[in-house]
Structure formats: C-alpha cells, structure tokens
Amino acid sequence: MDIKFIGSGAAAKALTYYVSDYITKNELQVHVGLQAIRAAMDSHRKHFMGDVEASSTVCERNLLTKAVNAMMGRRKVSHQQVMSYLIGGGDYYTSHEFHTIQFYEFIDIVLLHELHIDGDCDCGAQAGADCPGNVCGSMCMAHASDDTLSVVLEPLDYTMHPTMAPFEEMCLWQFWEQMQKVKRTGSNTDMALEKHTVHENDATGSAAKHPAYSCRFRVPFADPMHLQFSTHKLCMCNTFVMPILLGESIPLPRKVDWHMEEFCRAMLLLFSFDAYHFGASASSIISNFLIELECRDARDVVWDEYNKKTPWGKDSSDFRVQKASGFDVELLKEALILDLDLDQTDQCESESQLSGDLDDQSGAVLPQDELDIIAMLRALHGNLKRHEHSNTFDG
Structure with missing residues (x-):
C-alpha cells in the first residue's frame, strides 16, 4: 500500500x-x-x-x-x-460492502409522529395513537434482477422485525448493518425457530463477538400484516455492511440551534432504540459522523475560496467551479471535448474555413450544436495566438 x-x-x-x-x-x-x-x-x-x-x-x-x-x-x-x-476484472475497489438506505422515510415518519403528538395533525386519530399509515411510510422501491422482483420496505422491515434476541434490541443502524432479508424456502419455519430458541443464549453471545453465524437461522417478521410476511424472512449477515443514508444531509451541529436539533434527532433515530444513552460502539460511530460533517463543511469552504481566487469568480457565476455534490445534465457533452482529438480532424483547415467565414459576413454560418461552438472557439483561439505572435515579431 x-x-x-x-x-x-x-x-x-x-x-x-x-x-x-x-x-x-x-x-x-x-x-x-x-x-x-x-x-x-x-x-x-x-x-x-x-x-x-x-x-x-x-x-x-x-x-x-x-x-x-x-x-x-x-x-x-x-x-x-x-x-x-x-476485461472481466470487476468494478469493486473497496474493502467494505455498502448498502443504500432510504433514511429520509424514517425522518418523515418521526416528523409526522411529532406533529400528531403536538396536535398539529388533522388525521382525526385519537390522542396518543399514531396516524394511520404514518408508521409504515408512504413509498417502497423495487429492484429487478435474475428474473426476480425484490421489494424494499425499509420502515416496515424495522418496525415489524422479530421480537427475540438478538433482533429485539437492535437499533436502526445495527439492523441495517447486520440484517439481511431473504426469500422463504421449503424448510420448516417452526424448526428454525425452535433451533434458535434452544441456542438463544449462545446466539446472543456470538452476536456480540462476530457477525458470522454457522446455522444461518431465518426468522419471520413479527407482524403478519407485513407485505412480505409469507414470502421473506430475516437472517443475520455473514459480514457486516456499511449503510449509506439517502436524504437531506445531516447538518453539522455546531453552527445553529436548529442544526443541533436535526443532528440529535438523526443520532437518536439511528442509535438509541428505546433508551437515551449510547454504547461504546455507537459513540464511536457518532464521532465518525462528526468528523465526516467537519470534512464536508471544509470541502464547501475550500470550493468557495477557490472560486473567489479565480479571475472570473467575481464577474460571472456561469464559470464558477461546481461543488462535488452539484449536477447538471446539460454539461454532459463536455465529456466529448477530448473526442475531437480522436476524430483527427484537420485543425488548420477548420481554422482557415472559420476565419474566412468570420471575415466574410455574407457567408457566415451559425453553429448547429455544441461541437460546432467548440470548433469555432478553438479556431478563434488559434487566430488570436497567431495574431499575438505576429505582433511580437513586428515589434
């Protein structure tokens, strides 16, 4: 290395x-x-x-x-x-496996629950009860591969996870990190549950030491109302994965008060489960969250400073360097600029033709697409360089 x-x-x-x-x-x-x-x-x-x-x-x-x-x-x-x-070498370049999570759905559920508790919800439900449908989320995702269709119901998967050890005490982060949803097979579910119950203490101890399980027991969801109760089960992963959270970025808590509130809500949702204290592992992950947020904030500062130092930074915002998180579909064809060199066109012929068109206004031809504009800019740049070179010799 x-x-x-x-x-x-x-x-x-x-x-x-x-x-x-x-x-x-x-x-x-x-x-x-x-x-x-x-x-x-x-x-x-x-x-x-x-x-x-x-x-x-x-x-x-x-x-x-x-x-x-x-x-x-x-x-x-x-x-x-x-x-x-x-050539078949693969496209995986990290030592970890990553799993994308729709974290924004859990945030929305918590916000709706807070509105209901505060009395700002118009659902008509009784006081103290959850709004119908809010605890389950409003969206699901489907992935098709190998002639199969896999439906992702992340809020349901967690809220209806098995109520036995080691599943019952898992926080949200641990659930994503250690759990895997698999299709049901022809094996007897009761036998798997009985096997798990007999070795419950051993399994709990193993979960604290190593994520690998030799028996790979599979447990159904706790609630038959789960949409995949009859087709899927939950089991422990052989190798922990790294959750990637989708949604609005978790803010750096030290800037303003409402940033602190959003950060604390996210950390409690991810790590606390039913308590208001964090273990050593959760505290270490939260510290890493803070380091990542500081690095992201530094990234934004560096971009802003770089844009201020550029000659065009104060005059035009069109040429400012975009942030890494930014995206513009209209800039796709910029990747083809270097392809002009692959085409091996005669640059001299292009320059002479364009300069003749610029000198003769009656024969001027408007550019048709981005490639024509790029070629014209290159020709103008070449003419400018030759003009400066000739002025140097004349002087």
Missing part, C-alpha cells in the same frame, strides 16, 4: 471527504447514463457520416471510446478502472 501524507487543515479535510464520497458514490442514474450514451452516438454519427473508407472495426472502437468518455465524465472513473471492468 502506498501511504502519503496529505497535511492538515481545511484542505486535508476536504480531500478526506472527497475520497469518502468517491468510494461510497451511488450508481449512475439511468437517465444520465442514457443521455451520455446518446451524446456519444450523436458525435459518432456526425464524424463518420459519408465516410465509406472507415472499416467497421474503426467505427466500433470510436463509438466505444466516445461512450466510455461520456460516462466517465459523470462518474469520475479512471481509464484503468474501465478497462479492468471490460
């Missing part, structure tokens, strides 16, 4: 957050990937339009290169990683 010293201060924290955000990044969104491929195909078609001499191999390689460059511009993936995936 190559270990390098990155220094200290805000820049080091920003780099730490960038690396953490990179290895836990979400999958490329479908519409973004499709638009990137479409942009690559449009550029490929324009380049080989009317070209009868290019072989099919050249065309296919050019299209593959353009598609890879277009998607890499959105994912920040290196050529080495792409080539490793194409």
